[in-house]
Amino acid sequence: xxxxxxxxxxxxxxxxxxxxxxxxxxxxxxxxxxxxxxxxxxxxxxxxxxxxxxxxxxxxxxxxxxxxxxxxxxxxxxxxxxxxxxxxxxxxxxxxxxxxxxxxxxxxxxxxxxxxxxxxxxxxxxxxxxxxxxxxxxxxxxxxxxxxxxxxxxxxxxxxxxxxxxxxxxxxxxxxxxxxxxxxxxxxxxxxxxxxxxxxxxxxxxxxxxxxxxxxxxxxxxxxxxxxxxxxxxxxxxxxxxxxxxxxxxxxxxxxxxxxxxxxxxxxxxxxxxxxxxxxxxxxxxxxxxxxxxxxxxxxxxxxxxxxxxxxxxxxxxxxxxxxxxxxxxxxxxxxxxxxxxxxxxxxxxxxxxxxxxxxxxxxxxxxxxxxx
Amino acid sequence: xxxxxxxxxxxxxxxxxxxxxxxxxxxxxxxxxxxxxxxxxxxxxxxxxxxxxxxxxxxxxxxxxxxxxxxxxxxxxxxxxxxxxxxxxxxxxxxxxxxxxxxxxxxxxxxxxxxxxxxxxxxxxxxxxxxxxxxxxxxxxxxxxxxxxxxxxxxxxxxxxxxxxxxxxxxxxxxxxxxxxxxxxxxxxxxxxxxxxxxxxxxxxxxxxxxxxxxxxxxxxxxxxxxxxxxxxxxxxxxxxxxxxxxxxxxxxxxxxxxxxxxxxxxxxxxxxxxxxxxxxxxxxxxxxxxxxxxxxxxxxxxxxxxxxxxxxxxxxxxxxxxxxxxxxxxxxxxxxxxxxxxxxxxxxxxxxxxxxxxxxxxxxxxxxxxxxxxxxxxxxxxxxxxxxxxxxxxxxxxxxxxxxxxxxxxxxxxxxxxxxxxxxxxxxxxxxxxxxxxxxxxxxxxxxxxxxxxxxxxxxxxxxxxxxxxxxxxxxxxxxxxxxxxxxxxxxxxxxxxxxxxxxxxxxxxxxxxxxxxxxx
Numbered sequence: 001x002x003x004x005x006x007x008x009x010x011x012x013x014x015x016x017x018x019x020x021x022x023x024x025x026x027x028x029x030x031x032x033x034x035x036x037x038x039x040x041x042x043x044x045x046x047x048x049x050x051x052x053x054x055x056x057x058x059x060x061x062x063x064x065x066x067x068x069x070x071x072x073x074x075x076x077x078x079x080x081x082x083x084x085x086x087x088x089x090x091x092x093x094x095x096x097x098x099x100x101x102x103x104x105x106x107x108x109x110x111x112x113x114x115x116x117x118x119x120x121x122x123x124x125x126x127x128x129x130x131x132x133x134x135x136x137x138x139x140x141x142x143x144x145x146x147x148x149x150x151x152x153x154x155x156x157x158x159x160x161x162x163x164x165x166x167x168x169x170x171x172x173x174x175x176x177x178x179x180x181x182x183x184x185x186x187x188x189x190x191x192x193x194x195x196x197x198x199x200x201x202x203x204x205x206x207x208x209x210x211x212x213x214x215x216x217x218x219x220x221x222x223x224x225x226x227x228x229x230x231x232x233x234x235x236x237x238x239x240x241x242x243x244x245x246x247x248x249x250x251x252x253x254x255x256x257x258x259x260x261x262x263x264x265x266x267x268x269x270x271x272x273x274x275x276x277x278x279x280x281x282x283x284x285x286x287x288x289x290x291x292x293x294x295x296x297x298x299x300x301x302x303x304x305x306x307x308x309x310x311x312x313x314x315x316x317x318x319x320x321x322x323x324x325x326x327x328x329x330x331x332x333x334x335x336x337x338x339x340x341x342x343x344x345x346x347x348x349x350x351x352x353x354x355x356x357x358x359x360x361x362x363x364x365x366x367x368x369x370x371x372x373x
Numbered sequence: 374x375x376x377x378x379x380x381x382x383x384x385x386x387x388x389x390x391x392x393x394x395x396x397x398x399x400x401x402x403x404x405x406x407x408x409x410x411x412x413x414x415x416x417x418x419x420x421x422x423x424x425x426x427x428x429x430x431x432x433x434x435x436x437x438x439x440x441x442x443x444x445x446x447x448x449x450x451x452x453x454x455x456x457x458x459x460x461x462x463x464x465x466x467x468x469x470x471x472x473x474x475x476x477x478x479x480x481x482x483x484x485x486x487x488x489x490x491x492x493x494x495x496x497x498x499x500x501x502x503x504x505x506x507x508x509x510x511x512x513x514x515x516x517x518x519x520x521x522x523x524x525x526x527x528x529x530x531x532x533x534x535x536x537x538x539x540x541x542x543x544x545x546x547x548x549x550x551x552x553x554x555x556x557x558x559x560x561x562x563x564x565x566x567x568x569x570x571x572x573x574x575x576x577x578x579x580x581x582x583x584x585x586x587x588x589x590x591x592x593x594x595x596x597x598x599x600x601x602x603x604x605x606x607x608x609x610x611x612x613x614x615x616x617x618x619x620x621x622x623x624x625x626x627x628x629x630x631x632x633x634x635x636x637x638x639x640x641x642x643x644x645x646x647x648x649x650x651x652x653x654x655x656x657x658x659x660x661x662x663x664x665x666x667x668x669x670x671x672x673x674x675x676x677x678x679x680x681x682x683x684x685x686x687x688x689x690x691x692x693x694x695x696x697x698x699x700x701x702x703x704x705x706x707x708x709x710x711x712x713x714x715x716x717x718x719x720x721x722x723x724x725x726x727x728x729x730x731x732x733x734x735x736x737x738x739x740x741x742x743x744x745x746x747x748x749x750x751x752x753x754x755x756x757x758x759x760x761x762x763x764x765x766x767x768x769x770x771x772x773x774x775x776x777x778x779x780x781x782x783x784x785x786x787x788x789x790x791x792x793x794x795x796x797x798x799x800x801x802x803x804x805x806x807x808x809x810x811x812x813x814x815x816x817x818x819x820x821x822x823x824x825x826x827x828x829x830x831x832x833x834x835x836x837x838x839x840x841x842x843x844x845x846x847x848x849x850x851x852x853x854x855x856x857x858x859x860x861x862x863x864x865x866x867x868x869x870x871x872x873x874x875x876x877x878x879x880x881x882x883x884x885x886x887x888x889x890x891x892x893x894x895x
Contacts, residue, residue: 213761214758214761217745217752217763224740225734225740227731227735228735228736228737228749230717231697231727231729231735233718233722235716235718
């Protein structure tokens, strides 16, 4: 009798997926594509061969790392919309080191570059955290503004001070980073690189941080009820700042890994919007490190399909961004619906409306049956 | 048969000006998953009648009232007004019939003013392009004067104390033109004089309207109501005329066993000073001096009751002691150490225990489990963590023990603390504070809204603590509670200590006069 709640959740999520598919189909039709073909490409291509599967996993890496950071900040009660900017700062910082790693052994060079990415991201995350904790500046405002600032700073760096000296066409990008600072690929010809090890380690670390340590405990308490946490002697503003720094460090590391594993040099558009997709991944993964893994995989598939759609169909790849937007809307709606006791109640009434009278009747019938037997 | 929509509308028009001669509920049954909240309940309230609905927490009183108000639909059963069946789909339908309710949890928007909150419900003040605030203001003034319920229309609700908020709720309901009042524990925030006045007022009002009121305080039930219905586990176990039964008999029927009140009978102890407050000045959220040259001393092993109408600086005092509010001037000395403007963490570290006023938002983190809430102040203690890694086994064992020792009624310790009843939430807070072996305890309204069983349990715990030599500052509006437990009683009025009395010098009328701000030597 009590499992109506489970059924309720399952049916809400199923309905949400169906709605997303239907609305997506309408959009595909509107741009003149074939619905079935488009969906088939999105779903089947990643599993076609090892190479394309690796493409998905490669996209998972920055998504996961960023989402892990977002889960820390969100659970501490601050919305980090600034992962994109923090990622840019991470790319620049690690690139500055990685360009000069010739002669340094890989075992030192790689952690060093990632560390500098993390520090830059953390420093950039510190600013909105501090502003919120000490001056009550809305983090939505500060992080979004800092994103613009970071993007411009990044462009400036790759255009002037860090511009590739051998680059004659004027394309803004740096020289290739030292091979000692490049993450190794696992399989020849496939894009998957060592960054996935870092992502896996971070899943474990963030899980431990959030659920096994006193710091994580205090962050979650501060995020869940700032007032109660303060009354309980927790220094809420300190943990707010720390959580923002962890979140920023993750985004910075994601930038470093993307630079060192995929692009090999800092160029325009290196973040590919991961800083924003990462937020969605974190929400989709219920802000839980374990939930983030399948969520990142799912979004990895979506992002990879952009490439395939461009090659294989007439459907514009931006459709995927539209689908992403739809999914965000639907997640929010689903969360509202799942938590709404009134619609739960209506659902119970509609499908599980065994009243007292029914129970009495049933037990009467059972009693009768027992007697007759 | 349910009345059709058109039929209901017709009746609404028809009823608007008509009195409610009789409200009758028959065979109301309401199920929630796993709980039978109302089980075949039948009640009748006639015109000019006051029905007291009593029962312990979780007995189903509020559910029943929510059904009458149209917030819930009953699974079975019918509601009749003046003999005609009604089918309330929402509180609006109930309002249309003139049924108004003041809830236990106030339905006010904190960041709006009193005036705006009242306007929200008053549709007749809504013009096409603007809101007729002048009309609302006049109406509030009228109601305030008529019932001597003073509210400041321009104050923001978040700035008001719980008692003041309740007054706003009452004014709001009356402004909406309620002819049938449902009051969920209306007197819990009032002084004895105000309570007497409210009782007189409600008695007067019953000449014009009918009232159902929910209460734990049986003297009030006795003083005010004509009829009493007792609920236990969702069933009506007793229906009768109030005058035929004594409060004691009603209490026994309510709990199913004899109830005795907890009393501090020991002679006042002469311990060393634990908390000494001198010339303390603290500002409220609104910026005025909520505490203005406040003085008080509490010794070890002593309970000092601080009586006063809420909003006279009690909240600010408790927060200032606990490092949660800035001290403007004056000193708070805790075992000889100055603690004003220290951080909450430092104050807790010195052995201060605190049971805050708002147990749901200040006492616990509602979405966290009971287990996690129990270590809120001690996650860094060597007992619960080592090198910042939580010791899960120890925390689990500790929580299990606390659940048993403090009789926290929950299926297990991993459920969200916010899903517990008020009494059990308070037990979680008490368990946390007492298990820390505090040197001192600040208790703010510890039994507000709790049933007799839970209240008795909490009082017994406080007395045990006193015996162990812990000083307790008990801030309360319930004079009975203060007089039963305290060694000395201080009265606070407008942020100053009005008077400090020994227990045997105090009685409710004397305290009531002091709480109203009258100086005795005048």
